[in-house]
Amino acid sequence: MDNIVKYLRRSQNFDMTQEELAKEVGVSKATISSIENGADTSARVMLKIANVFDKDPRDIFFVDSVS
Template identity: 65%
Template sequence: MDNIVKQLRVSQGFNLTQEELAKALGVSRHTIMSIENGGNTTGEMVLKIANFFGKDPREIFFTSNVAQSLQGQLA
């Protein structure tokens, strides 16, 4: 699943390592690495990440690439 988790994690406002974000969310670093690399995740984790960064989940996980892909499937 395309997302901007890594960009948010390393942004000036946060500047976190994968380990630091994982600890804050109560998951393993491997989980964060998987999500950043486009792996699937649970709805609960999507909400945890969105809440942590103070964003709507669609701003993080539904990037323009996903929207374009969905539009192509619906056409």
């Protein structure tokens, strides 16, 4: 699944490691890595990630293309 999690995590506004994001969301670093590499995830995890970045999940996970 295309997403912009890595872009947001590394952006100037957040500058988080995968480990930091994983801790905020309540998942493992490996889960964050998998998500960033296109793996599917649960709606619950999508919502938690969206809350961290204060964005609508559709703006993070349902993108046509990631630059």
